């Protein structure tokens with residue numbers, strides 16, 4: 001899928017988690033629902049950091065371009081080192097390491113640890129990166145036409161404001177994890193979810209996605225998971241634009257409304 005569909009599906013997924021959390025007696029205060037949806041929308045672009053022309057690789061100028069090259073090389077090296085004789089030979093790292101559940105858990109877990117141990121600046125940094133991505137993903141064309149610096153400013157100011165809102169008592173910095181010192185431990189959850197939702201979205205496309213690596217399937221370690229061939233679509237096709245994206249919006253709306261107790 002393309003950036004906007006990935007981001008929309010990420011936001012909708014977190015709103016769905018909000019509805020489930022309310023049903024299981026852990027209702028999210030509205031700032032958790034909002035910030036989580038934005039984090040998840042941003043995180044749903046992150047796995048494509050292995051691809052030069054992806055939104056995330058262009059989002060932070062030379063920093064993300066450099067990181068993209070490193071991630072591509074690392075992914076390719078891991079692919080070569082762990083592929084079984086049945087996995088095809090390939091020439092780059094796109095849709096390998098960063099498109100697995102292992103990567104999703106590592107990135108989300110890393111963000112949670114950073115948020116808990118690194119204090120306010122770590123929380124701000126995590127929010128900034130994901131908010132910039134969410135703006136790029138959700139406001140696609142508008143973000144592309146404005147300058148990078150404007151988007152970064154928007155990300156930085158919203159990160160500052162939202163962190164201030166979350167810090168207020170009862171607004172949810174301690175949502176789900178209520179022990180002393182566990183504030184913001186939940187920040188990793190929308191990030192894991194965003195990456196997984198991205199992988200599932202890619203799995204629906206023609207080439208599939210090796211989400212389960214390194215668990216072997218049919219003696220392939222990098223088995224590209226996906227539905228039967230006839231149910232797959234091309235990235236950016238009408239199915240994605242005219243069916244999936246409106247569906248994500250409707251589902252997200254229903255999820256959000258029931259998370260806040262309106263349904």
Ligand SMILES: [Zn+2]
Nearest residue numbers: 047048099202
């Ligand atoms: Zn992808």
